[in-house]
Amino acid sequence: MLFRSRRIEGLFGGLLDAASYQDIADLIGNQDAAEAEDLDYKAAHYTPDDKGREELAKDVTALANHIGGVLVLGMAEVACVPSKPRDVDLDDRHLRHMQQVLSSNTAPPVRYEILRKENPRSPGQGFLLLTVPRSPYGPHAITVPPTKPSRDVLRYPRRSGSKTDWLSEATVATAYRERFMQAGARDHRLAEVERDLVVAVRRRVTPNLLVVITPESPGDMTINQEAFARHRSELLQARPYLGTLDTPFGAVHVGPRRLIVDQPEYHGKGVYMQLHRDGSGAAAVPLTCHTEFDHKIQTVQADELVHGLLSALAFLAQHARDRAGAAGTVLLKASLVDELPSHPSSPPIARERTQYMLGIQAPGGPLTRGTLYCPCAQASVTALLDDLADTGGPLVQAASLLADELVQAYGLPEAHPLTAAGEIRLSGWSAKLNPAITTWAAANHVTCLE
Structure with a gap:
């Protein structure tokens, strides 16, 4: 809606x-x-x-x-x-x-x-x-x-x-000025939040999905001893991925005007999130990669990419709305990188880069592995915060727009696991993730297609 x-x-x-x-x-x-x-x-x-x-x-x-x-x-x-x-x-x-x-x-x-x-x-x-x-x-x-x-x-x-x-003419002129200033400020804020995330996980050298959101109308999450205890309890009970009972977050810390959520048992390779006081948020989601052709080509599964995207969008949106009190529309940006040094915001790292390119592999349906390879694909859209936080069909629609842009960088016309109408294509999901996404879709009244 x-x-x-x-x-x-x-x-x-x-x-x-x-x-x-x-x-x-x-x-x-x-x-x-x-x-x-x-x-x-x-x-x-x-x-x-x-x-x-x-x-x-x-x-x-x-x-x-x-x-x-x-x-x-x-x-x-x-x-x-x-x-x-x-x-x-x-x-x-x-x-x-x-x-x-x-x-x-x-x-x-x-x-x-x-x-x-x-x-x-x-x-x-x-x-x-x-x-x-x-x-x-x-x-x-x-x-x-x-x-x-x-x-x-x-x-x-x-x-x-x-x-x-x-x-009045003066009011219109003021509104136009505010529109352009706010648009520029939101873009700047999105880039700032993204840069903070990239710096925090810059030493990851495997494929990761990065998801960043910034609300149009910022919120103001309280961070004090009492509020932190409440937030920490909530976050430690949360599950990073929709529809699964995977390992929950294991650590919650306070950072500069933010909460930091991590899975330390994965030794720097688990889901990592920064939840900002104004409702902005950023997530780094690791992806399993498959190596081919003498370690020069690595691919990730499209359904794993989409599952991580859906999960991160829902989690970050719920933080923005329910914890920070943000409202209105949000700017969304997703990046798929072969390793973090490939991201444009990554600081230089003094080491020899791994020489491989990243591709997308669809597990089912009419799509096959993409014909193009790129080290960093990026996509952005604007969506309503409530639509994402309510985790229904509109969430799938927003994720579909982002996922389509990402996979098109690899030569695929669309991300087969989702449809632009907000439906789940079960033929695009592997046996590993099919039960989780089916369970989640049924609980959130999302239509599933064979």
């Missing part, structure tokens, strides 16, 4: 994509569900004329320029409180119209998701939810011609309570 809000989910009885028609109808008369800065009701579809297009673009953009929220179409309100269902048509024609209006009349285009909630007593009709996350790319403007006289070509709406305000 694009939009997550604990307040809205509390009103709707859970995740918005799982909410039923009745869950929304039950909001009638609930003062807590009154229109607010993150919630709006419309009794009918937006009209297809100029005024309707302007209103649709304005309402969606206003949410994206503020904290995000939900537009509920098909609900009447009295004094801002939901009062009566007014079921709207859920046909594709109306959805295509809204998609066309929003894609061509917002700049930059606003991200949103449409959810249909059909009335079981009236098929084809019900509530239509437009969910809009807070945008890190704001301020967004609406470009549809105004229906009232205006000198502005680009207009910037923002939600304010249950109404919409228009941003």
Whole structure:
């Protein structure tokens, strides 16, 4: 899901994509569900004329320029409180119209998701939810011609309570400056966190997967004697890999504005993580390699790579959200290295480098070993923190995007163990990992394909 809000989910009885028609109808008369800065009701579809297009673009953009929220179409309100269902048509024609209006009349285009909630007593009709996350790319403007006289070509709406305000020129200029400064700051922070990890494990000379995340809205994890005891107890009970009962972490230390989690029994070759106070995090996950052709070519299994990626993303996201209190989107970066000195951020090490190249081996399905070899492959995406921390289909989608970019550096079109739709391809998993991923998928309602 694009939009997550604990307040809205509390009103709707859970995740918005799982909410039923009745869950929304039950909001009638609930003062807590009154229109607010993150919630709006419309009794009918937006009209297809100029005024309707302007209103649709304005309402969606206003949410994206503020904290995000939900537009509920098909609900009447009295004094801002939901009062009566007014079921709207859920046909594709109306959805295509809204998609066309929003894609061509917002700049930059606003991200949103449409959810249909059909009335079981009236098929084809019900509530239509437009969910809009807070945008890190704001301020967004609406470009549809105004229906009232205006000198502005680009207009910037923002939600304010249950109404919409228009941003002044000074506010827009300030927001643009903050957008670019924050984007640069996040990129710098990601590079800083990655560099700290690489320096810490720089002497590893076998293949490793490095995963780094940085939240859009940083948190602030408390580190004192009492909090450290609580964090340490939690982390020592945690398992590094999803769906397995492998050896847990064996040591938790305090570092500069971070916690350091390690498996010392592996003598510097186990899973190693740095969990930063602001919610950023970094993980080094060792991978088993297979040597061929007189030790000059080494390969790693695609399913082991994907399993490590899924596990690290979930672990780091849960730290960011639940321990540090971060929110919003996160920048993700993954690197696959033959040995740590191959990473661009690695400091020089005075020793003779091992002369081999790294490849990817798929354990099943139509893919075979990649035709290209590279010492360091890297990939990056942006995702919603809650989607990763909730360890469901959206986590698989994000991991699929990263994994595809990594394996394409080796000549493979995609990472066969996952699909871009957030599914697990069981044919891409070896007998060793198949039980673990199947168990995890079933517990997290992730679809498995043969």
